[in-house]
Amino acid sequence: MGSARAVNARRFSGRVRTPSLSGRITGYERLAMRHSPDSTLPSQRIPSVVLISPAARHVPELEQMLARLPDPPSLRTVELSEATTVVAECRPFAVLIPDDVFAFDPNEFEALARDVGAEVIAYDGSASPDAIRAALLPKLREAFRLWERSEFAAR
Numbered sequence: 001m002g003s004a005r006a007v008n009a010r011r012f013s014g015r016v017r018t019p020s021l022s023g024r025i026t027g028y029e030r031l032a033m034r035h036s037p038d039s040t041l042p043s044q045r046i047p048s049v050v051l052i053s054p055a056a057r058h059v060p061e062l063e064q065m066l067a068r069l070p071d072p073p074s075l076r077t078v079e080l081s082e083a084t085t086v087v088a089e090c091r092p093f094a095v096l097i098p099d100d101v102f103a104f105d106p107n108e109f110e111a112l113a114r115d116v117g118a119e120v121i122a123y124d125g126s127a128s129p130d131a132i133r134a135a136l137l138p139k140l141r142e143a144f145r146l147w148e149r150s151e152f153a154a155r
Contacts, residue, residue, distance in 0.1 A: 047074070048074040048091075049076070050075075050078060050094075051077045052098075053078075055098070055125055058129070058132065065136065069140065071144070073144070076090055080101060088115075093146075094121050094140055095109070095113045095121065096123065097121070097123075098125030099123065099124050100125060102120070102122040117147065118143070118147075119142075123135055
């Protein structure tokens with residue numbers, strides 16, 4: 001009788017899936033899973049954006065900017081300590097984050113967004129509201145377009 005690894009290697013047509021030290025499968029793209037009828041995930045996700053650790057002065061401007069989008073998303077504003085939980089719960093199409101916070105651990109923020117199918121959009125927190133709006137609107141529209149395409153493709 002062969003080892004479990006050998007059995008798994010045969011099962012995947014000679015392709016061996018090897019977990020990394022973190023336990024994640026390496027060398028393969030994640031397989032898309034269809035939702036079962038018993039799934040607790042909503043069948044139609046609500047477009048949302050998570051805003052991590054913004055300056056208080058930027059929140060009203062960002063809310064107004066999101067309201068101008070064709071299909072205005074909901075906005076959740078969270079502190080850094082709550083970001084992982086809220087992003088996992090909301091499954092947003094975009095995660096907005098000031099550059100200085102993003103610089104803290106860019107790889108982790110990218111991984112968090114990738115896990116829920118979102119785009120990380122870092123912005124210059126010291127810029128004027130007009131500059132922030134000019135930088136964010138095209139990126140938000142593109143992130144929404146990608147999210148919308150993936151949502152409808154999954155149905």
